Amino acid sequence: MSLWHVVEKEVVTSTMDEIKSLLGDKSFIALQAYNQTKGRGRRGNVWECGKGNLLISFAVMVPSARAAHLPEWAFGVGVALARTLKTYLPSDLCHLKWPNDALFDGQKLSGLLVESYVDPRTGHLWAIAGIGLNVHEKPLLAERPTACLADMLDPCPSLKSVRDLLLQNLSEAYDVWNEKGFPAIRLQWLSLAHPPGTPLMVRQGDQEIHGSFVDLDLQGRLLLKKRDGTDLTMTAADVFLEPKGETP
Structure with missing residues (x-):
């Protein structure tokens, strides 16, 4: 100190x-x-x-x-x-x-x-x-x-x-x-951080995207796997943990 x-x-x-x-x-x-x-x-x-x-x-x-x-x-x-x-x-x-x-x-x-x-x-x-x-x-x-x-x-x-x-x-x-x-x-x-696979909801404007946490890349971006199996890279968004019991 x-x-x-x-x-x-x-x-x-x-x-x-x-x-x-x-x-x-x-x-x-x-x-x-x-x-x-x-x-x-x-x-x-x-x-x-x-x-x-x-x-x-x-x-x-x-x-x-x-x-x-x-x-x-x-x-x-x-x-x-x-x-x-x-x-x-x-x-x-x-x-x-x-x-x-x-x-x-x-x-x-x-x-x-x-x-x-x-x-x-x-x-x-x-x-x-x-x-x-x-x-x-x-x-x-x-x-x-x-x-x-x-x-x-x-x-x-x-x-x-x-x-x-x-x-x-x-x-x-x-x-x-x-x-x-x-x-x-x-x-x-x-x-x-919360472990990979943690269910997340990401909000960008009026859009809500549901998926699971994958990784943090070398640019500090969030890597998300959407429920449909596609990958998404997020630079800025509001992120929420899904309620317990939800699955990605």
Whole structure:
């Protein structure tokens, strides 16, 4: 954790936005808030995260050799997140779901968002990742069941202990990504994701596609086998686990 310059604030609009004001000569920066008024998720969705949960963004300065591969870092963040959760929860029930969720027994426990940002003051490229982790409270989401650590752990770990472990795992994932590239991160992500054959429903606009998880390719795309046996490669979509008992 010593790599990280950590700032805590009681209330922010969005940790993703406000961390930009903290960028400077330090390469690893974290901003934790206890409440945010305009949190946002992927595709501009409202970021729902209740009181007593971990609301945090991380900024890492991107080395020039990795600049063209910045989207890969989202999978590194996912690896760090899953490893943090598996420290507290039964390993066989914690899984990553493409592209950006961590699940416990099929219920959403955490989500993440990664964006690129060029600091106009310095020209440096940053990868900014935001995580909302349900620790003490689970938000109600219309289409996704949710969970929180407090439902499963007594005593529940403190926000600080979860944060510090997450920072440690992020440092390790960053080293793997920076030194070995996406192939190594991909293998780690796959080892932490739901297994091949998991039934999925993919939504693109008004279209719903049913099939099963096959793989994550070397571009970070989802490989899906549709119910009719054809293969599909997804670059962007909303992905849901099928209810238990459904078959692909």
